[in-house]
Amino acid sequence: MNFTFVTLFKNIVEGYFSDSILKRAIEKNIININYLNPREFSDNKHNKVDDSAAGGGAGMVMNPQPLFDALSDLKEQDENVHIVFLTPVAKPFVQNDAKRLSKKSHIAFVSGRYEGIDERVIEEFADEVFSIGDYILTGGELASLVMCDAISRNVDGVLGNCESLDIESFETPLLEAPSFSKPQNFRGFFVSSEYLKGNHSKIRSLKLALSECKTKFFRPEQLLKHRTQSH
Ligand code: ADE
Numbered sequence: 001m002n003f004t005f006v007t008l009f010k011n012i013v014e015g016y017f018s019d020s021i022l023k024r025a026i027e028k029n030i031i032n033i034n035y036l037n038p039r040e041f042s043d044n045k046h047n048k049v050d051d052s053a054a055g056g057g058a059g060m061v062m063n064p065q066p067l068f069d070a071l072s073d074l075k076e077q078d079e080n081v082h083i084v085f086l087t088p089v090a091k092p093f094v095q096n097d098a099k100r101l102s103k104k105s106h107i108a109f110v111s112g113r114y115e116g117i118d119e120r121v122i123e124e125f126a127d128e129v130f131s132i133g134d135y136i137l138t139g140g141e142l143a144s145l146v147m148c149d150a151i152s153r154n155v156d157g158v159l160g161n162c163e164s165l166d167i168e169s170f171e172t173p174l175l176e177a178p179s180f181s182k183p184q185n186f187r188g189f190f191v192s193s194e195y196l197k198g199n200h201s202k203i204r205s206l207k208l209a210l211s212e213c214k215t216k217f218f219r220p221e222q223l224l225k226h227r228t229q230s231h
Helices: 010-018 020-027 064-077 095-101 119-125 141-152 200-218 220-229
Strands: 002-006 032-036 050-052 060-062 082-092 106-111 128-131
Touching (some): 002 141, 020 141, 064 082, 064 106, 064 119, 082 119, 082 141, 095 141, 106 141, 200 220
Parallel strands (some): 002 106, 082 106, 082 128
């Protein structure tokens, strides 16, 4: 699967892929990362990519021309590219989106900096527009990395046997039960005893009870959803 990061700040993104699971996926050619810098498409003699906002207001807005030309070029190279814009003014990105988007052959993430991107670019090129949460980042790069990471781990072959996709939080409304490893007694803190006795049906019901507790505490609205679904 191909990912293209359309950004003025390749350095922010690049470091993320230099280690761990996604590095291995790149080495195995399961995912492939490219970068496209709108500045390289600027018609301006100083390669300027932003300007003051029409109608006034603080901050600079990314001009349409460099992005229009960069994205037209990208579409000419691959007509199947799925173009995603990252902005806080958008629908929230959730686990189901990560699973669905993992079936695409090529996703381009367009990150805005400054006060945002000229709306005409979004109107013309966006297949989808996402926010990763109700807070404002200084740019879309981190948001595009969050999406890329969550999508990639659903691509076949990215996770090894040890890192399982089986029962994860957000696959159901309940949050996952807590996990423990060894030793059983760590400085006087014990692993819940049912986890150690090997009775799988008891372990399952304990995990369900713990999941419900966690969900009630952290995400009560999700517990309501779970109860409505299971009746
Ligand atoms: N850019 C700035 N804030 C953002 C957010 N919350 N989600 C996606 N892109 C953003």
